[in-house]
Amino acid sequence: MPLQLINTNVEILAPVGSYESLQAAINAGANSIYFGVEQLNMRTRSSRSFEISDIKKVVSICKVNGLKAYLTLNTVMYEHDMQLLKSILKEAKNEGIHAVIAADFSVIEYCSQLGIPLHISTQANVSNIESVKFFSRYADVVVLARELTLQQIDSISKEIKRQQIKGPAGALIKIELFVHGALCMAISGKCYLSLHTQNASANRGACVQNCRRQYIVKDIEHEQELLIDNEYIMSPKDLCTIDILDQLIASGVDVLKIEGRSKGAEYVQIVTTCYREALASIRNGTYSADKIINWKLAMSKVYNRGFWEGYFLGRRLGEWTNNSGSAALEKKVYVGKGSKYYSKIGIGEFEIESGSIKMGDMLMITGPACGMVKERMSKLRVNGIETNVAVKGDKISFPFATKVTANNKLYKIVNSNNE
Amino acid sequence: MSKILHYRSKCIGCGFCIEQQPAYWCMSKKDGKATLINSVGKNGLFILSIPVIQVQQSKNIAAACPVRIIKVQ
Numbered sequence: 001m002p003l004q005l006i007n008t009n010v011e012i013l014a015p016v017g018s019y020e021s022l023q024a025a026i027n028a029g030a031n032s033i034y035f036g037v038e039q040l041n042m043r044t045r046s047s048r049s050f051e052i053s054d055i056k057k058v059v060s061i062c063k064v065n066g067l068k069a070y071l072t073l074n075t076v077m078y079e080h081d082m083q084l085l086k087s088i089l090k091e092a093k094n095e096g097i098h099a100v101i102a103a104d105f106s107v108i109e110y111c112s113q114l115g116i117p118l119h120i121s122t123q124a125n126v127s128n129i130e131s132v133k134f135f136s137r138y139a140d141v142v143v144l145a146r147e148l149t150l151q152q153i154d155s156i157s158k159e160i161k162r163q164q165i166k167g168p169a170g171a172l173i174k175i176e177l178f179v180h181g182a183l184c185m186a187i188s189g190k191c192y193l194s195l196h197t198q199n200a201s202a203n204r205g206a207c208v209q210n211c212r213r214q215y216i217v218k219d220i221e222h223e224q225e226l227l228i229d230n231e232y233i234m235s236p237k238d239l240c241t242i243d244i245l246d247q248l249i250a251s252g253v254d255v256l257k258i259e260g261r262s263k264g265a266e267y268v269q270i271v272t273t274c275y276r277e278a279l280a281s282i283r284n285g286t287y288s289a290d291k292i293i294n295w296k297l298a299m300s301k302v303y304n305r306g307f308w309e310g311y312f313l314g315r316r317l318g319e320w321t322n323n324s325g326s327a328a329l330e331k332k333v334y335v336g337k338g339s340k341y342y343s344k345i346g347i348g349e350f351e352i353e354s355g356s357i358k359m360g361d362m363l364m365i366t367g368p369a370c371g372m373v374k375e376r377m378s379k380l381r382v383n384g385i386e387t388n389v390a391v392k393g394d395k396i397s398f399p400f401a402t403k404v405t406a407n408n409k410l411y412k413i414v415n416s417n418n419e
Numbered sequence: 420m421s422k423i424l425h426y427r428s429k430c431i432g433c434g435f436c437i438e439q440q441p442a443y444w445c446m447s448k449k450d451g452k453a454t455l456i457n458s459v460g461k462n463g464l465f466i467l468s469i470p471v472i473q474v475q476q477s478k479n480i481a482a483a484c485p486v487r488i489i490k491v492q
Contacts (some may be wrong), residue, residue, distance in 0.1 A: 040451075
């Protein structure tokens with residue numbers, strides 16, 4: 001792609017479901033993050049670590065580190081949610097949130113009244129220019145439906161420029177797109193399977209992920225079971241666009257959104273880093289097949305269900321995974337937690353609560369201050385004495401750059417097939 | 420005597436318990452979560468003693484709670 005056609009202001013938007021993930025997003029060089037509080041967001045069941053009182057801290061950390069903070073309020077809203085919604089928006093406004101991501105018109109209306117910048121969620125299923133034009137009265141950014149093709153995205157993007165469709169801030173509407181992470185088997189998340197089977201509405205963030213299970217297909221009349229190659233008949237592989245990222249950017253996408261608020265800090269850090277590097281490579285003309293192989297390998301080591309490029313290249317049916325959970329090449333095994341930090345000499349102490357570690361093991365430490373750090377165990381001290389192995393109950397210490405508290409978790413990285 | 424236990428902080432405000440057992444549950448307008456009427460609460464756990472005749476209905480509601488935060492003991 002000619003360099004002059006590249007939008008150099010493309011933003012990388014990382015998912016944040018915990019303070020560990022927030023620091024991981026900062027470490028990885030994200031331009032912005034999105035997070036949810038209380039029960040009015042689409043990860044209510046799987047990621048509930050933030051409350052209203054956390055808005056201040058999250059926004060403050062983002063501002064200090066030069067990131068934008070977006071708050072998701074994108075569930076279906078009922079009458080009884082209005083007071084909580086207003087309380088959340090009031091706090092968000094007071095703390096200077098950069099934008100709210102919404103689909104329900106009550107949120108759109110309240111944000112408009114309060115003067116809070118608005119982004120239209122993918123839950124609104126925006127798939128054409130007239131919808132973009134409609135939402136431009138309220139929002140500056142529109143997250144397009146994940147089921148569009150590159151040509152459709154390109155057409156919407158060109159029409160925004162041709163028709164000069166601008167948002168309340170006075171700038172042309174920006175297009176945001178999910179570029180990586182889990183996909184829903186239903187269009188734009190509008191799924192009723194979870195409500196039908198477990199009384200748990202996916203549209204209230206309580207999805208129990210029925211689609212991720214194995215199923216058989218049986219003809220009741222003749223009691224014949226259909227032979228199918230893959231019993232995970234509804235579980236889509238994860239979206240991964242790192243090998244078509246140049247085409248996505250050429251189609252006019254302004255914000256690259258990564259899914260995964262309920263995933264770990266290591267996922268956020270590695271995936272965000274890969275997309276930031278890929279974007280930099282596209283900008284400086286060094287985007288290559290070799291680099292793509294390496295990025296995909298790096299991302300395949302953290303949580304994933306196998307990758308495909310989604311619907312962007314015109315595929316009408318999804319590609320289904322053949323795994324019950326993650327297909328990650330590596331997995332993290334919990335070993336212990338932080339216990340003390342000697343700040344003058346920069347030594348962290350961790351208590352082993354499960355299993356053991358030995359010299360040469362690859363360790364991963366997560367925490368609110370460090371995000372995610374990986375390092376190979378090169379010097380192991382147990383209770384102050386150098387040794388080769390540490391077991392449950394031991395306290396180990398090693399040099400560590402950031403403060404260690406009980407919120408730091410210590411993991412051992414092992415290959416997934418080495419059970 | 421049996422008890423309903425409600426781990427309230429994880430409530431997503433679906434309103435199912437209120438529809439099914441309105442004498443015991445109401446929706447808080449303040450935070451959009453279900454409230455167990457007349458219960459005694461401590462550290463986010465709310466407890467209410469119930470008569471035997473209400474146990475089965477309460478168990479049905481506990482089983483239907485989408486986030487499994489209602490228990491009957």
